[in-house]
Amino acid sequence: MKAPEFVTLDGNEAVARIAYKLNEVIAIYPITPSSPMGEWADAWASAGERNLWDTVPAVVEMQSEGGAAGAVHGALQTGSLTTTFTASQGLLLMIPNMFKIAGELTPTVFHIAARSLAAQGLSIFGDHSDVMLARGTGWAMLSSNSVQEAQDLALIAHAATLKTRLPFLHFFDGFRTSHEVAKIALLDDETIRAMIDDELIFAHRQRALSPDAPTIRGTAQNPDVYFQARETVNPFYADCPAIVQAAMDQFAALTGRQYHLYEYHGAADAERVIIIMGSGAEATHEVVDYLLAQGDKVGVLKVRLYRPLDAARLLQALPASTRRIAVLDRTKEPGASGEPLYTDVLSALYEHMTAGHFATLPVVVGGRYGLSSKEFTAAMVKAIFDNLAQPQPKNHFTVGITDDVSQTSLDYDPDFSTESPQVVRALFYGLGSDGTVGANKNSIKIIGENTPNYAQGYFVYDSKKSGSMTISHLRFGPQPIRSTYLLTQADFVACHQPIFLEKYDMLEKARPGAVFLLNSAISPENVWDTLPQSVQERLLAKKLRFYTIDAYKVAREAGMGPHINTVMQVCFFAISGVLPRDEAIAAIKDTIIKTYGKKGEVIVRMNLDAVDSTLAHLYEVSLPAAVSSALPMSPAVAVTAPVFVRDVLGVMLAQKGDIIPVSALPKDGVYPSGTAQYEKRNLAQEIPVWDPDVCIQCGKCAMVCPHAVIRIKAYDQGLLADAPASFKSTPARDKEWGGLAYTIQVAPEDCTGCAICVDVCPARNKSALGLKAINMADQPPLRAAERDNWDFFLNLPDIDRRNIKVNSIRQQQVQRPLFEFSGACSGCGETPYVKLVSQLFGDRAVIANATGCSSIYGGNLPTTPWSHNDSGRGPAWANSLFEDNAEFGLGMRVSLDKKIDYAVELVKTLSADLGGELVEALLKADQHDEAGIYDQRERVALLKDKLRSLTGAAARQLETVADLLVKKNVWIIGGDGWAYDIGYGGLDHVLASGRNLNILVLDTEVYSNTGGQASKATPRGAVAKFAAGGKPTAKKDLGMMAMTYGTVYVASVAMGAKDEQTLRALLEAEAYPGPSLIIAYSHCIAHGIDMTKGLQSQKALVDSGEWLLYRYNPLLAAEGKNPLQLDSKPPKLPVTRFMELENRFKMLQRSNPDVARQLAEAAQNDIHQRYAQYEYLAARSFAPATDDSKH
């Protein structure tokens, strides 16, 4: 047995590497947290990496997980070694095929980064809710507890599936294992080879469908034989455990790492035992070791083979002395007699009661822990053992939360710690964009690969996409690290962004005597005085060593802009002494060359320069004897916020959501709207400043603002009497607003500083043409005054919506956005469309939102951007799933229509009581514009008044549906991944339904939310994940497909190219009394563009003809006109010029110039052909069919 190579990598990469080596076909589809496995496979295949049999696996992206499972099934049936990767809802979509694959005794392994399921809310984080739903499929289920195990058991699963002929679900904890970076012993090809028996592969191929030896599969079976046939497989399940154990034993002989199906660790005479699966087993193992040293009789049983469950082996693995057992499940099955592993253990004990292993039957309790990556710490494990020691241990308990509703939770001592003093623990608070996480991943590699230490890194990210905080948790130590939980105490705390000091108690976890490193532009002599009072108190009370560096300065001087990663990394090594300083610096430099070398010498040089100049700027600050600051911490939300926002959402914002008790949270997942306004993020270093003297009042800046922080009001001049001194106002230019004052106001604390407003502003300062009517300026000096101005502005009245000309941008933009301050990326290309919908129709809209970016920035807690107006009306928003959004929206429409019909029926029924005039007005109301809607609302108010005085069931019924008599829109919103791929079948059905609903496709041409995987909307020649070699095929023409119905309003828009066309399309879509489809081009961070110039990218896109602007209105056809209006001019920019503006295309030129050239030529052809086709369709004469023409 040769010494293994140790490397540091995360669980996803470790598993993907094995799966790639052992398969011929890999079907992929993105879903967090498993997406990186598919990305690795695609990247390796694109680079020509070969598998164990020296051939490059075929990697195919499918349109959904259901599709991936189908493709896997087909590939297996035709004899290929095939795999896929998924999680959560994705696994659920695979289940139908999984029954088939198991029923047909087909060897395969699916690798699952186990994740929560969407219930009262979606969660991307880890638990076993998904895999537990696959229990009935007939698949073997193998659980890994760590990154090392995930790699090892991936191989064991592949070996065992071939031998058992049972398909294997290999799972490990999403994020905790899939994303943990750890030092592991890498499996070499020789070992992998030794584990796989080629004869079994030949047998698999021999069973394949072949016309040379034809067979029939998938028959329909009848009551006479189905049952018996279902029982034929039993021997395979009976044999499986022994085969898996044999594979584990063979693996141990090859590597020295011995695994068992049910692995006991603890006292041989243990009385209290925890039975557990997944990463939590490692934390439990750590606590068991600690308690053993205290003399406690405890142990842990780690379940690896969960299906088929070998109950006898499981029980045999427990010491006969066991008296109390806690079985832990990382899932919840409401209404069940207990969670799955618990009930399995109970039935195993009962069934084997007579086997005599235990003198007396142990007491068994079940508990839930760790849902959605909830922390599962040593303290919680200790609480479980303590519970077992109680005379009446609590059953069906929870741990890790405070359940003050059903009283299920166990109390625990948060200060209990089992971490070894030999382990160095470091905590880094960084900003998403500053490179902190990347640097820490490199630090782990440096330590893991340059010292005998084991290393672990785990990273916590923000729920917002822009300006997010990252927290890196790093551990290094001489023994394998089993602490599968966040740091509870740190030897080293680094704050990479001084603004965080005001917001978070980041020294809470610093242990006494630890190091605190602060990046600050303030000199070491003065930095102390800038710290909040509580930070000074912590520093003194814990006797921390305090260091400071102006990392921004060092990075800037080295040419690295805001990337302070390398600078802070050098500081960490220099202060912590994990490695001798010179060695550390040499290793950092070596890593820089490895990491950045392929991107060119310039990037390497910058980083090396930063390394060389860091230490001269690093200072230790002597702590004074006493606290001198009176600076308070900033409250997470204003004290004036509503109670729920302050006491619940505010606690989440302060990073203390774990302490919120069950009783404080909504039972049904229903949250108030309009909460983002209470979170003041102060992200922007610069904000736009309005120059009223230059402004032409066109409204474009407000229209394009992705975060709704630029607002416009026209109002009575007299209201300015109480305005703050710096409040700006100018006479309104619009003739219809003669005499009114006009203000464009920026929300200084909500702006993300994207500057897209400045880019779009068409007005120039005639004396300094570099300035516009809106210009960026430093935020801090403006913050206080502009905050007052913003508050004053909000209190100015909105213009009556009846008096706004909605087809004129300059007027329409005074409509209040009912979607504001979202957590979307700074400069997002989607949100301006969403916001525009909210302005135009938000007070009467019900929204079905597909899972994706728009559901995340639209619905991710703590605060959410969908809001309401002063009358309390606003968009009612809901997210169901990714794949079903069109159907979800259709259901809403059908339901609303039904209720409208019912309301109409009731009005008619009660017409005698209500009065004929009101009834007629209600039923014949013209609600095509704001005035009509206003009048109808007045009528409904009158109706309700009258109903109050009426008795009888019909009146009571009508009261509950009367509001439906006012126009209600259904908006179905989602991205291209939904509309073009996973939800296309449903979308198509909804388009065909003829129902009056509006579909907005935010087309970023990739799966943006999961990190930019290719969809069928991805254009030819673009590099995307899952299309690492450049997308070889053209973009699907969704609009053309929808137009073939002839009854669907279709528009293709790009706000940056022609904003008026966008506005017109939205108005026409809403007015069209049938299905409307608006495909809105949305620039995206995943395009690799300058996000301050996203609108210019859109313009270039349209100028090149890559994107066409058009509107197809079936109402025109009814008038005998051509329904298609082409709003684009002929392509005038060569597509290569457009491609030069975006990294997604340029990357291919850098990685494979020949292919890039070929695909660009093909893309140019696509453009010419498509334009010619649309031009023809838009120009042809069009007349309704006459009786004559029908013959």
Added chain:
Amino acid sequence: MVDLSTVYLGLTLKNPLVVSASPLSEDISSLRRMEDAGAGAIVLYSLFEEQLRREQIDLHHHTTYGTNSFAEALTYFPEPEEYKVGPDGYLEHIRKAKAAVDIPVIASINGSTPGGWTNFALAMQAAGADALELNVYNIPTDLDMSGEMVEQNLIEIVRAVRNTVSIPIAVKLSPFYSNMANLAKKLAGAGANGLVLFNRFYQPDIDLEALEVRPHVLLSTPAAMRLPLRWIAILHGRVPVDLAGTSGIHKAEDVIKMLMVGANVTMMAATLMRNGIDYLRTVEAEVRFWLQDHEYDSVRQMIGSLSQKNSGNPAAFERANYIRSISTIPDEYARSYRL
């Protein structure tokens, strides 16, 4: 048969028609067409170090922007095994050009750092370039930088490159130096084998609709030729370097004039971009015809025959020339001048 051959930078060319650095040389098939059309040598388009730096920074920015911030999207792009960044693409182009044509291939370089000049020069030599053209293409705008410092920087660059490579070096200059003759002498001393006169800067223009300053490419016109014509005449035979005339050379007559004042070669690009690469055939044929018609045996016989040194009227290239030019101004304009 007239001998059109000439020697430039120690390289014997079949004729003095050299295609100057332009986008025309980005395509290997165009290089073949240039050779077929009769080009004596080709200067490849310039490698701009500043552009490479910009591209690397852009690539780095766009592949890292927004990464490691949001749990579902820790990156936005796949990571290729390698990128073709730095001068690799250009060096590969030199290799392909050398394989494609038999005429000399001169690589052109515009550095922005001392290391950039020398590293790229060495790599270009290794890639097979027959000579280097140092394209000094910047506008000094620092108020504290004297003209002497500007010239000294240039000389240092030439010296550094000379000390790095063994192949011939030409320096392409702008006309904006206070005493071109003195500078030429110093550059020769620093190791330049040839001077290319003159570089044309892309001048900014104002877009009156957008109210913006925009770079605007104007192809050279025949009028542009007068400036290099004078300076080649002045320098020929007085500094130990070969001379290349460039800017405004559009037809055979222009070529002949340049040769007469002392250019070893003439360089063309704008006219080929307007008229097509095959226009070289026309120019070559007309030069040949002119020489035959005027009973010249060879181009070499002609080179420098009307230089300042050999013209018999050295003052014609100096102030006297100014006076004579003015006298050709039409009367109606001349009245407004104070002569």
